[in-house]
Amino acid sequence: MLATMMYGAGDVRAEDRPEPGVLKPTDAIIQLSASCICGSDLWPYRGSNPITAPLAMGHEYCGVVVEVGSEVTSVKPGQFVVGSFCISDNTCPHCQFGFQSSCEQREFMTGAQAPLARVPLADGTLVATSEMPSDDLLPSLLAASDVLGTGWYAADAARVQPGSTVVVVGDGAVGLMGVLSAKQMGASRIIAMSRHKARQDLALEFGATDIIVERGEAGVAELKKMTRNVGADAVLECVGTKESMQQALDCARPGSMIGYVGVPHGVEFDGQQLFFAQKGLLGGPAPVRRFLPQLMDLVLTRKINPGRVFDLELPLEDVAHGYRAMDQREAIKVLLRT
Numbered sequence: 001m002l003a004t005m006m007y008g009a010g011d012v013r014a015e016d017r018p019e020p021g022v023l024k025p026t027d028a029i030i031q032l033s034a035s036c037i038c039g040s041d042l043w044p045y046r047g048s049n050p051i052t053a054p055l056a057m058g059h060e061y062c063g064v065v066v067e068v069g070s071e072v073t074s075v076k077p078g079q080f081v082v083g084s085f086c087i088s089d090n091t092c093p094h095c096q097f098g099f100q101s102s103c104e105q106r107e108f109m110t111g112a113q114a115p116l117a118r119v120p121l122a123d124g125t126l127v128a129t130s131e132m133p134s135d136d137l138l139p140s141l142l143a144a145s146d147v148l149g150t151g152w153y154a155a156d157a158a159r160v161q162p163g164s165t166v167v168v169v170g171d172g173a174v175g176l177m178g179v180l181s182a183k184q185m186g187a188s189r190i191i192a193m194s195r196h197k198a199r200q201d202l203a204l205e206f207g208a209t210d211i212i213v214e215r216g217e218a219g220v221a222e223l224k225k226m227t228r229n230v231g232a233d234a235v236l237e238c239v240g241t242k243e244s245m246q247q248a249l250d251c252a253r254p255g256s257m258i259g260y261v262g263v264p265h266g267v268e269f270d271g272q273q274l275f276f277a278q279k280g281l282l283g284g285p286a287p288v289r290r291f292l293p294q295l296m297d298l299v300l301t302r303k304i305n306p307g308r309v310f311d312l313e314l315p316l317e318d319v320a321h322g323y324r325a326m327d328q329r330e331a332i333k334v335l336l337r338t
């Protein structure tokens, strides 16, 4: 089969690989009709994480189960499933507490930018639909696997409430999903920080009420002006740089939470500054499994359309073009047809 491998910074190839098979009795093999490229795939692509061995890329997935190991009981061949990018047993103390992304048996999904993928711990990781979803819902179901689940977690971690004033730092796919999530959670004012027209338009479509185009201190000053110098009730940090984190902290009002889901690169915190600022931080890899049943239901009943975040669709053999387009910010998020 044709699958995506990364050999080094800027070097992504679709190449012939062996088909995956069941390795452990808790595995499932699924057939993906679509896959996608994640913003976090760009960190190794840009050389931020050194690559010591070729990487089987792709961790966002949904599709039809084709084979299960002997111990799998909750899904069976022929069922349509969505899974989290974090593999979890969904039974350990951290899973029970709703933090499946810190599961005692946590693994990170790999190899999903391919037509077939192996999902470990299938019972704890996958959620099946009751019937085969219609094709037009596939992009939105695929989004639930990571990008939507991560935006949702950012809003959940930031404790967005009905009536909240929310700031979203970052206009990538996750930030846009954060806007959609804050809207679903009843925020009355959602301020998206973005300087790109296409992304601003999508943010407004997803429920943003205001756009701030300035960055850094100028962006914070604009936000303060909008909130009578108080700051936001909840802040979603969806980038992961030193500058974006500082912007998020400075936008948050005392007593509020910052949900941060951009993988931090070069971010450092000053203990005393945090102490006197009285702002909370909760982030990390999203426990998507906690939210999956609710998110899948919102998609299947057509209450949300997160699949709109895909603005470029390519066949898998053109995956290198897809990475380039996201790296150059020519595409928000790329869907790959396998």
Ligand SMILES: [Zn+2]
Binding pocket: 088, 089, 090, 091, 092, 093, 094, 095, 096, 100, 102, 103, 104, 105
């Ligand atoms: Zn667990």
